[in-house]
Amino acid sequence: MFQSIVSYGLAVGAVYALIGITYNVMFSASRVFSFTAGMLGMLGGVLGALFINKLGMNAVLGFVLVLACGAVLGLVTEILTVRPVLKSIEQHLYVLSTLAFALMVQQVTAIEWGTEAQPFPPLVPVGEGWLDQKFWLPLLACAVTIGGLELLYRKTLIGRAFLAIAEDSYAARALGLPETRLRMASFALAGVIGTLAGFTGAQMLLAFFGNQSILNFYGFVPVALGGMGSNRGAVIGGLALGLFQQAANFLVGGIFAAVAVFAVFIVVLLLRPEGLAGAATARRV
């Protein structure tokens, strides 16, 4: 039992962490929390199963295509739902525009793909227990993503430009950085990360349209715990959430797990709104 709690918990946690990073990448570029994060995770699984299972594509080709779809959806999100409402970010209209877009995609999925959860094909036919692909693949994806982002942000010029935009978009624009193009790039990158999360986690979570709202919420909890924009916080928060959830599931039952996660979420928001590792916010007047 211990083994299944840890293996399953870490794997689910890695998916949550990746969705959290998806939120963060979009947030850093635009100060927008986009409800499309869960949608990308859901589509990673559904599109993967569609390409590989239904259309019989090669696994590698299917994988690349899924990520490409993610990037395109990220761009569409930016152009359609984020850019038009950025002017009036104080009104938080992005909450509604991104949610509406995510719901539209979810509905199309529900109608065209069906509302039943469908299996996802095994890609690496080796291993049992710990070595089962569904356990280590999300963790691997998470590690690669973190490593890649770290390299991108620290070592490349475009990565530094991302950081500059995240830190102060006015100053960045004054320096001549192409803010709009960088924001589009960020949303495309977020699309890739989100579908990667869904793709690698799909053997466990199945190809199911309902994963959208679950991932939207459980992917945001690590961000709230770890602080907005902090990828390290999202990973630690995500893994901790996955482990806690699985442990509670096995030991006390699902009701308690769900209620406890929600209670912790609210309490943390009330006591440390900037996240467990974040810094306080600035003036309002």
Added chain:
Amino acid sequence: MTEATAPIRARAAGAGWLAKLEGRISWILLGLAGLLLPLLDDSYIGVIAQRAYIYWVLSAGLNLVVGYAGQIAIGWVSMLTLGAYTTAALAAGNVGTPWPPYLALLASGVIGAVFGVIVGLPALRLRTFYFAMTTLGFATIVTQVALAWKDVTGGGVGTPGPTFPWPFDPGWGFYYFCFVLAALATWMTANIGASRYGRALVAIRDAEVAAEACGISKPALLMMVFLLAGALGGIAGGLFASLQSYITPDAFTFEMSVLFFIGILIGGRGSILGPALGTLILTVLPEFAAPLVQWSTFLYAALLLLIVLVIPGGIADLLDYKNRRPVPQPELLGRVLGTQGGNTLITLSGIELHFGGVRAIDGLDLEIRAGEVHGLIGPNGSGKTTTLNVISGYYRPQAGALRIDGADLAFEQPHVRAQWRIARTFQTPRLVGAASVLENVMIGGTVHGHGTFAESMLSLPRHRLDERVLEEAAMLALSSVGLESLAKVRADRLQHSELRFVEIARALMLRPACLMLDEPAAGLSAEEIRRLGGLIKAISRGGTAVLLVEHHADLIFDICDRVTVLNLGKVLAAGTPAEIRSHREVVSAYLGA
């Protein structure tokens, strides 16, 4: 009522009377249609109507949260779920002995109220997105619990809904039950919407910082609204369970939330009739478009996106076509401010405020006396506005004390300033764009009301008296700044200079002992500055202590009794205008030769 304001009020009342009748007629027609619907004797139509009433019971409460307070409660379907399962489980005896259905319905209202507040907790402190996420998360979790808690909810199999006994037994009896509850919900929320609480909610939505300066406590107010919206949602859930006669977690999709939400947005924020019609139409529409039912949620979502991108204020925004002609008017300040003992004294001693390493205020002493205009000048970044913000209670200085008439004023509690009758305006006017000028000014008098939330909800006499008194005072204040002819105009249609005067009128509603003006002359023409100067002087002669932050040196030297010059958070010089004008350092550092 006085002779000066009488014609203005009569004119305003003439226009308002028609608008009121328009509103009333719609309600009367709706009510009649509802009452007479059973004559059709078509049970299919009856069921659709019942569903519309039930949705509206929930949406009426949600409308206060979304349309008025501007909180994005996207997962309010959770209250429906919660209420449905509470009523069903209690009535069916899944928990202990079976409860009478009416009592079970009441219980679901209570449970809804409790969870409405719990879900709303993050909204009291945090930015809107967190609240949206909390409601979404709660909706997810309620469904998960409904699936897992098999003893009580029946899990995925479901549980039978309650059947209400006579007089509201299934059929037309239950129809009238839903109808009456929907009417009741409409009446109560409309009362709140038109009360000082309703205006305060809109102020929180569009001008939160200014709302606090007017003495509106966001947490206390939102808490009550969440309580009401939760209770209505829970009761709607209980009715829904009975209508469905058998409930499973599948019955409560997240998409229903979207329906509630769009119904409100289509109708327009800050309206009751609009959202009611919106909810009605959205409930009924799919029944007439059978081939589209599968795509209805998609279409709702697309509609939501369209509304947000094209008309974020809802259709109500498109309907504001009122005209205006600004007419300057002399002061009526004596009556606005009332007769008050003008001897307030505000003292700041040794105030120090750092932002990280920046010393915004560095040991400031200041005295503001009743009946005097005290000018605060200095270069940009010298701490003028920061000083105002300390007095207003937005900041907590690291050292120093702030006293009013010898009593200590707590920091970081902007909304208690109004009780001390400390009012202010802002460097950039902060007004509720979607509300009328009159309503904006009435917000300033929120703390003078006496009726409770419940009294407003039931439209009891004290509430109506509050409204009358506030409106008269607001008209008077508007007349005194010369804007009475714009009373009914939406604030976002005003010119910049007019907004500055509206803010002053709003501040006057407190009958301030101390009035702080943050660069009131910025952006005004020479003629307007002259009028402003006269107004400020008249206010201070009425016994109010005025603190004036300004860059226009001429205005300062013209009307101030004393002037303090700040530089780098410290007092560079203080004294009468004449002394300051000849102060060598000030002249070289700031005024120029």
